[in-house]
Structure formats: C-alpha cells, structure tokens
Amino acid sequence: MAPSFNSPKQELEQGICGQHGWSSSYFQAPSSRWCVEVRWGVGTRSGRIFVSDDVSDGASKAGVKKGHAAAAAVAIEGLRDIVYAANSKPTRTIEEAFGPWFDHTCFVMSGPEGWAKLWEINPTEVFVDVEGNQVTPPVLVQVCVSFHVSSFGERHDRSLCLLEMPNIHRLSDDMNRLLDDPKITKVFCDGTSGADRRSLGIVDSDNYVDLEDIASSLVGATGVRRGLARIMNLAWPNPAVRVTKDTRKASLRRDKESVLFFAAIEQGKKPRLKGLDEIPDRIRRYAAMDAWCTMMAYRGLRQQAQHEGLPLDE
Numbered sequence: 001m002a003p004s005f006n007s008p009k010q011e012l013e014q015g016i017c018g019q020h021g022w023s024s025s026y027f028q029a030p031s032s033r034w035c036v037e038v039r040w041g042v043g044t045r046s047g048r049i050f051v052s053d054d055v056s057d058g059a060s061k062a063g064v065k066k067g068h069a070a071a072a073a074v075a076i077e078g079l080r081d082i083v084y085a086a087n088s089k090p091t092r093t094i095e096e097a098f099g100p101w102f103d104h105t106c107f108v109m110s111g112p113e114g115w116a117k118l119w120e121i122n123p124t125e126v127f128v129d130v131e132g133n134q135v136t137p138p139v140l141v142q143v144c145v146s147f148h149v150s151s152f153g154e155r156h157d158r159s160l161c162l163l164e165m166p167n168i169h170r171l172s173d174d175m176n177r178l179l180d181d182p183k184i185t186k187v188f189c190d191g192t193s194g195a196d197r198r199s200l201g202i203v204d205s206d207n208y209v210d211l212e213d214i215a216s217s218l219v220g221a222t223g224v225r226r227g228l229a230r231i232m233n234l235a236w237p238n239p240a241v242r243v244t245k246d247t248r249k250a251s252l253r254r255d256k257e258s259v260l261f262f263a264a265i266e267q268g269k270k271p272r273l274k275g276l277d278e279i280p281d282r283i284r285r286y287a288a289m290d291a292w293c294t295m296m297a298y299r300g301l302r303q304q305a306q307h308e309g310l311p312l313d314e
Helices: 009-020 061-078 082-086 093-105 109-123 175-178 195-199 211-219 229-234 249-266 281-307
Strands: 024-030 034-040 047-051 105-110 125-131 138-153 154-164 185-188 209-212
Touching: 009 024, 009 034, 009 061, 009 185, 024 061, 024 209, 034 061, 047 061, 047 185, 061 082, 061 229, 082 195, 082 209, 093 154, 093 229, 093 281, 105 109, 105 281, 109 138, 109 154, 125 195, 125 281, 154 281, 185 281, 209 211, 211 229, 229 281
Parallel strands: 105 154, 125 185, 185 209
Antiparallel strands: 024 034, 034 047, 125 138, 138 154
C-alpha cells in the first residue's frame, strides 16, 4: 500500500527527499512567489528550483505553511520523471553492491602486526567506525586506510582495516597516537549524533570530519541524518542500481545479531574482547565493512566535488 501524507510538503520531504537522501530548501523569490530548491546529487545539474504562484505572507506561520505547500506541490509534479527513474532501479544492499569489492581489496588485521602495517602506510587520513559507542572506550574500533600496490607495472588500490578491541580502561597507545595526531584527518559517518567520537574522546578541536556534514555541504542539508547507504548513493551514483539499507527479515536478523553481540559486551553481560577469533567471521566482516564504506563514500564525494569544481568543505 502506498504511504499517505498529510500535505504536499510532507510528501516531498518524507516520501521523496527523505527516502533518497535529497535536500529541499524553501524561499521566497523577489516576486514574493514561494519556491523550493530540490537537490538530488552533487553539482548544479543535479538540482532544480520549482516556483509556485503562491505569494502568501512570509511573516506569518499560516503564510509560510501555505507557501511551502504550494512550492512542494509544484516540485512533486516536476520531479515525477526523476523520482520514477530512481524508484525503478533495482535495490541492492551495501553488502550486495560493494561486498565483492571489499573482499577483493581490503585486508583485515589487528594487534601489533596491524599497527605496524598502518604506520608503514603513513596515512594522512583514516576512516573510523565504532561498535558499542555508549561506553568509553568503545567495544570495537575499526580504522580503515588506503594504500597502493604495483603489479606488472600497474598501480592498484588496496586498503587495510585495523580492528582494535580496547580493554575496559583505555585505548591502546597506538590508537591514542593516531587519534591525537593533528596531521591525520579522522573521517567518520557518525549517524548517532557524535556518539562514536565521544566514545573515543574526540573533541571539536581535534582534526576530524563527518560524512554527514560533507554531504550536506555538497547536496544540501536534510532534516534527519542521511546514513551511510544514502551517502553511498550520492557518492557513487549508479545508473543501474540503488543502494539501500536492507529490510528483509534475514538481513535484519543478521544486523540484530551483530548489534546484540556488541551490546552484550557494552552492557557488561559479556567480557571485553581479547582477540579477533572471539568475533564471528560474519560480524567481523560486517564491522570492517562499515569503516571501509566510510572510506569509499568519502572518496566518491571527493571525486564528485572535484568533477564539479566544488570545494570539499570539511
């Protein structure tokens, strides 16, 4: 059954923009006609301004409500072909769309050997995700870095995902060294309103950026956070498929299993992890892919910005 909406504005913002991670911004033109700008990608070609005939008073709540509804109604009609094209694409989960790429190019490591490799790479930016972020330190920290290898004269992109299992008292010296280094940019996709950063003790003055903020600077702000899947669509616009968070029962069960695994440790029901072998393979891959996808989303947004001649505001 198709969802029902109370107003054209609700349909535009929740039924269209919210579903795809697009942005909408309302304003009055010099003629006093109400308008809305909708952006569905990076660059001027991926957006449009829709102009209504409504000239309601912008100084009153009733006028603003009426003007927004009128502009939204024009936008809904004008976006029909674009929305149809987006909704007609077959959907793929992040794992389905990017899992083979991850498996082929990313090495998952931990402990002294992993840290030795990371310092050998000497990164200027790292991509961080956290599991169990309601405690400090968190239950698991995933750090992804990119590097290159050469084979038969060709250069190939590869990545390292380092998994750290902090003890109950503190992060490792290597992790603290990484987080405290002002020359290394820490990139997050912190859809939990900063909980990942707080669990690591990162403060506003530290050198970090958030994909949510970068996406907003390039595509426009949204009322709610986009989340990694929608940001991946913006970063890697694919004409064939649309990446989405999986809502199938089997996938939700796997996701819940991962969440419950780390939550039990977070809540003290199970002891802290001491080694990677204590994490089931499926859950370990799930966690590592989150950091890897943060890296890929950042890389895609940067390429989109460069292609459009836009700054990557961080």
